[in-house]
Amino acid sequence: MALPGEAMKVLREGPEGRRRFIDSGIAVNHPALANRVVVSVDFTDRRGHGEDFYGHGTHIAGIIAARGFNNRKVDGAASGMAPAAHLINLKALGSDGSGEAADVIEAVDWAIKYRKVFGIRVINMSLG
Numbered sequence: 029m030a031l032p033g034e035a036m037k038v039l040r041e042g043p044e045g046r047r048r049f050i051d052s053g054i055a056v057n058h059p060a061l062a063n064r065v066v067v068s069v070d071f072t073d074r075r076g077h078g079e080d081f082y083g084h085g086t087h088i089a090g091i092i093a094a095r096g097f098n099n100r101k102v103d104g105a106a107s108g109m110a111p112a113a114h115l116i117n118l119k120a121l122g123s124d125g126s127g128e129a130a131d132v133i134e135a136v137d138w139a140i141k142y143r144k145v146f147g148i149r150v151i152n153m154s155l156g
Contacts (some may be wrong), residue, residue, distance in 0.1 A: 051085030
């Protein structure tokens with residue numbers, strides 16, 4: 029599916045761009061996403077850190093914001109669509125990819141509440 033022009037412009041913003049992911053978490057130690065996650069909130073476990081034990085959230089975060097760790101430049105074939113973006117990780121899905129609607133709603137509410145604090149303009153949810 030093609031993105032509308034304004035959405036594509038937001039995705040390609042510079043380093044100040046922040047992307048929110050409501051998914052299974054993000055593997056913050058992944059080399060292509062190192063130092064990219066600004067904040068992590070785990071809605072599945074109040075003691076959790078938003079770590080991705082399923083892999084889907086990390087995969088989607090990489091498509092959007094990975095920086096090819098073999099590249100010297102920010103752009104390149106191994107980079108995501110917005111390699112200068114930083115990520116806000118809102119984990120709402122568990123280690124098997126399933127989740128509760130209440131956790132997803134709470135994550136969306138959190139993103140709305142803190143939209144000005146973190147400059148939130150785009151939320152990605154790929155829930156199945």
